[in-house]
Amino acid sequence: MTLWFVFALMTVAAIFAVLWPLGRGGRPDNQGSDVAVYKDQLAEIERDLAAGLIAAPEAEAARIEISCRLLAAAGSEPMPAPDSSLKWRRAASVLALVGLPLVAVAIYVPLGSPALRDFPLAQRQRGAGPGMAQSLENLVAQVQQHLEKNPTDGRGWNVLAPVLERLGRFDEAVRAYRNSLTYNGESPERRADLGEAITAAAGGVVTAEAKAEFERAHALSADDPKANYFLGLAAEQDGRKEDAANIWRALLAKAPADAPWRPLVQTSLARVGGGGVTLPALSDETIAATKEMNDGDxxxxxxxxxxxxxxxxxxxxxxxxxxxxxxxxxxxxxxxxxxxxxxxxxxxxxxxxxxxxxxxxxxxxxxxxxx
Amino acid sequence: MIAEAGHYALVLALALALIQSFVPVMGARLRDPALMNVARSTALAQLLFVGASFVALVTLHVNSDFSVANVYENSHSMKPLIYKITGVWGNHEGSMLLWVSILALFGGLVAAFGNNLPLSLHAHVLAVQAWIASAFYLFILITSNPFLRIANPPIEGRDLNPVLQDIGLAVHPPMLYLGYVGFSISFSFAIAALLEGRIDAAWARWVRPWTLMAWIFLTLGIAMGSYWAYYELGWGGWWFWDPVENASLMPWLAGTALLHSALVMEKRNALKVWTILLSILTFSLSLLGTFLVRSGVITSVHAFANDPTRGVFILLILCLFIGGSLSLFAGRATSLKQGGLFAPISREGALVLNNLLLTVACAVVLFGTLYPLAMEVLADFKMSVGAPFYNLTFVPLFALLLLAVPFGPMLAWKRGDLLGVTQRLLAAGVAGLVVVAIIWAWTRGGSALAPLAIGLGVFVIAGPVTDMAERTGLFRLPFATTLHRARGLPRSAWGTAFAHAGLGVALIGIVCETTWNSEYIATMKPNDVAEVAGYELKLDGLLERQGPNYREMVAQFNVSSGGEALSLMTPSKRSFTTRGSSTTEAALLTRGASQLYISLGDVTTEGAIAVRIYHKPFVLLIWWGPVLMAFGGMLSLSDRRLRVGAPKPARAKQRLQPAE
Incomplete structure (x- = not known):
């Protein structure tokens, strides 16, 4: 409501700016004219002459020139004939009173968002602000802000990285995993996660860089399932289907029966024609997992x-x-x-x-x- | 509420500008003072509303209100306050708002201080200002609105382009815009004169100081921009002949010509039509500059074609104003009264020569700027026109101009004596030649043209010095008398002398820097020593630092000369995470007018760092020159006297003939 009040006040001020001179009537102000300028110039020459800036003969020549112009100007001075054309003044007033608000509203309404309040940052950080749902993106931004100031906070990177990955911001996730590795130390899981993020950033292709990470994870812990799975995928993408099948078969052999990633590996194995393994009947979970795998497929x-x-x-x-x-x-x-x-x-x-x-x-x- | 109030204020300014466009013209036609006076109050109200709108945008940026798209895209909550403010015009929308704010400011100044103008001229001038303003308000509101909102505001902004996070942004664009937009005043006066069909005597009296003011700002703005590019971009270059720079140079050249011809007009009532044409051209070039920079046409014609709304809109404005004003000129110019006459060899004649050379130089730059664009559009062939082209065309023209500069102020009005002036300039010429000889003997090597160019620079400086020495009677009269006379001289005379000498100073700086700079490019490890131009620079080490919104790697150099430690230099590389980009912060060490310049490259895996070190002799003269020019301009501007050029009386023999 206040906003509309302010708008109204501003509009009134604008209209007033147009109406004011119209209302004051036609008092001819002391306006400049050619004659005045030439008179000033003549005075200037006298002053220059007195100050010794120009010599007498030059001053004389200048005086003659300007006097000629002065005479010409005085002869042709247009007579100020202020006919107060009341009709036009009324038209101008109507233009200001009706046209101005109309134009202003016609332009503002499609462009402006009068329903939106201001959201200065200070107020929002106090947490006030209905309609300011703490969305995931905002939380991420806050954590990133915090890490910008305390880049050595390894736990922060650890929390941030998977969230970024889930949001599809793979490049940032890669950076976050790298920082997590730097500040939290080596671990097969982190290496494998980093490799996964790199793979995701490359659109599902296990690049040489990603493969190196998985190999390091594998070296740290030969049983790390993620590393093994992706190493198999790398082999498959290189066209070494036999190797891929072997890696995945070994992985399945060691896997606990209730591992959530079992179906994923089984479908992969089936894809490379890992003979001998019959697919179990498609359970609901398996179907869900294959959907997840669409990219890889x-x-x-x-x-x-x-x-x-x-x-x-x-x-x-x-x-x-x-x-x-x-x-x-x-x-x-x-x-x-x-x-x-x-x-x-x-x-x-x-x-x-x-x-x-x-x-x-x-x-x-x-x-x-x-x- | 601030955002919406600012938005609405801008809309109201447009509405007022529309009224100001028509009512005063109507009033002038009907000779109704009340209708004509509407121009004054609406211009002031417009200034108020645009000012409010601009202040609103600044407040939004300072408060980091990311519900405004413009703030979200160009700001960051952790940016230092000064960059939050300067970031307002560090982007397209905000800079256009600054543009119209300055336009409104000038309109308001004319409204407030134009009492001594004939009322109808006053009304016409303000109406023309309102035409320009309306066009640009519409442009902003429709294509570049800085007040558009985001319904679900993000928590953090995208930050300002790191290259722009520099104090240069606080000074350079406002200065440049004050210059660009300042020329709108002389444009409005020119159009008003054409509309009225007559040029009042008050015309030139008004146009000269306004042009001068715009020119001062533009000079400082260009110099500042050049210095900024020099220290921020990390290549040590200060002028690249790039289209954006040319866009500011062209109005400067035309504006300089306008300044001189307006002077002739005020003092001698001559060159009227030419001055009007120059006023139109100068502002047209300002508009062209705005178009080139703001439409994105420079980056690539194709990028422009992909998102043409803005570009096409500015192009329309451009065609409307340039085409309209030139056709008006073509139709009306013949009916204007011609002014005074003068002999070819006279002060007026010298100023005509100055005008010719400047406009031709300007045309050359215009050609060099537009030709690649035309080629890209017509032949789909990408090319760039660079230094070699301008060295062959622009430089000789300017050399000729500089050669003529000392003669101008020494010639008499109406009819001059070239031989006499040449004799009086003999000393200056000799000084120039001596310097040429000395430098030739001293350097042996480098470009053969360099000593000649420096000689020319010395001549350009010595010319005004001779002039002032003569006028004050230095060495001829007792010192006290000289001092008294010096004080008695009009400040405008001093202004001329300073501005002209500034040209020479800048020229010397340019020649020295381009001819004798030395550079050292290498990868250095800690404790390595580089030797450049007699300085030893030892790399002490590299360290990391955390800034408010960036992290930087600083290299510490210990600079010594001949075993004597001089100073520490700390160039750095800053990386800004939000934009994922980095900037190089060059370190500068000033020794007299010369500078040592270090900028950092990338770190190699072995912990060494790529370093570029330059020694730039007398480089600062390049910017001291323009500062001197601007100072001269300010001296002249502070001289509130009327300008009357007293003609040299004709000798008896000539008096029998009619004047030329």
Whole structure:
């Protein structure tokens, strides 16, 4: 309510600014004119002459010039004829009284948010503020603020990292896990978590960096299930399905019967064709777990397709489009080295044909690789 | 409530500006003083409302009210107070609000102090100001509204771009805007004169000081920006010929020309039409600068095409005002009364030469700025026009201009004596040549042009010195008389001398810095010693520090010269987590006018750090020059006398002929 009162006051002030001069009527102010300026100039010359700034003959010449202009100006001085055109003044008043508020409201209403109060930070930190739900994002921001000031608080990083990961802020999660490792010390779990975050940041691909983390976790504790699972995934993504199956089989063998991640590993194993293990009947949990795994599945499928394409091209390298698709696929999967390798292979394969080579180079340039 | 009240105040300012755009013009047509006086009160009210709106935005930033999108995107609760305030104009929306605030300020000043103007001129000027203001209020409200809200405010802001978290942001943009927008006054006066179809004698009397004021701010703003780039960007460069810099240089060049031609107009009633054209051009270039910087067209034409709302809006404003004013000029200029006459060799003639050179130089910069854009649009071909182009075009033009600078103030009005002036400048010329010879003998090496350029700089400084020495009778008369005379000289004469000498000072600085700077780039480990230009710099060590909203790594250098310890230098690298970016804070050690400059690169794995050390001889002269120019401008501005140029009387023989 106060806000509208303030708005009304401001509007009245604005209208008043227009009405005031209209109301004062047509008193002609002491306005400047050419004659006044020239008279001032003549006086200025006298002063300069007296101060010795200009010599007498120059002063005389200037005086003559200005006098000429003065005479001309005095002759053509427009007669101020203040016809008070009452009709137009009324129109202007109406414009101010009606037009001004209308324009102001018409512009403000679609743009402004009069229903929103101010939210200065100080007031919000006191906790006051209905409608200010302590959302997870806000809590995270507060913890981050705290850690910014006390970066060595290992427990803080420990708490923050999984939350960030769940929020999908993988890059920040990676940083948080690294800090947690620095300030809390080594542990297989933390290494494996870091590797998982790196993998997630890379869109589900176990990068060399992530793999190194899992290997370190594995070295610290050979039984760490997360490390083992991802090492298997890494093997699968590298195309070593046999190794993957072996790793996962060993993992399942050691796993407690009620481990929540069992179904996940079993589906993975089935995917790489880890023969011998019959899938248990699909329980509800398993279905839920496969849903979780969708990303990994999709990745595996893409990998398979890419591999097939690579094999085909190795046998018949004339297909420029195919090469470009392969390079793009590698780039999308974040595997720049392989993309560059494929580029080299492609160049060799089409080297004999100038037209194809040109097409290839053009396509590569579009992909952002050197032309 | 602050946010919404500020928003509404801006809307009211627009409404008032719309009324101010039409009612006074109507009044001038009907010769109704009451209607014309509406301009005055609405201009003042507009200033009040825009001011309130600006204060509201500053308050929101200071209070870290993240329910305002602009605050959320550009502020952070842990930012030091000064950067919370300067951050207001460290972003697009806020800087546009500052732009219109300054516009309203100038409008308010004209309204408050314009009593001695003819009433209809006053009304027209304020109406034109209101046209500009309305266009920009609309632009802000529609495309760049700083008061848009977020219904569920986040707890923390995204922080200001770290490069901008510097004291330079507090000074540079306001100065620059005071300059840019200040030229709107002379523009409004020019349009008003065209609308009225006559130029009053009061016209030039008003335009000259306002132009001068805008020019002073623009000079300081550009110099400040250049110094800021020099110490903040970490490359030790102070001018890059980059489009944003050119955008501020062009109005400066045109404004300098305008300043001089307005002077001729006030003193001699000549060059009227030309002055009007220059007023239009100068402000048009200011608008163009705003467009280039604010539309994003510079970063990439394509980025501009992706989000064209803002750019197209400014482009429309640009076309409307530049096109409209130039067509008005084309239609009306012929009906304006021509002013006084003068001989080619005269003070007026010299100022015409100055105008020609400055406008051509300005055209060169305009070409160099727009050509790459045109190429990108038309031929889809990305290129940049850099120093080599300007060295070949801009520099010779300016050298010619500088050569002529000392002659101007010594020529008489109306008809001058070039030979006489040359004789009087002989001493200055000789001083320049001697310096050339000395430097040539002393350096042997470097560019052959450098000693010549320094000689030119000395000549430009010695010229005004000779002039003032002559006028005060230094060495001719007893010292007391000289002092008395010096005090008696108008401050505007001193202002001219200082401003012209400033040019020479800046030139010397530029030449010395570019020719004789030395640099040392290496990776250093603690206790390594670098030797640069006779200084030994020992890296004591690296340490980490926590700032209010950043962490920084500081390197400590012990600087000594010839075994004598001089000072500690602590360059640093700051990393800002919120934006995930970092800045280099160069360390500067000033020795006289020269500076040592250290900036840090990356740390290698072995604990060594990449370091760039520069020694920049006489680099500070580059900025002392503009400061001297601005000081001269202020001296001249403080001189409240009328300017009357007394002509040199014609000799008897000439008097028989009609004046030229």
């Amino acid at each position: 999709r990745n595996a499928m893409i990998r398979g397709m890419v591999e097939r394409l690579a094999t085909r091209l190795r046998q018949n390298g004339d297909d420029v489009e195919g090469w470009l698709r392969l390079v793009r696929a590698y780039l999308v999967m974040g595997d720049r080295d392989k993309a560059l390798g494929a580029t080299t292979d492609a160049r060799q394969a089409v080297a004999g044909d100038a037209e194809r080579l040109r097409q290839l180079n053009e396509g590569l340039k579009n992909l952002g690789l050197d032309g």
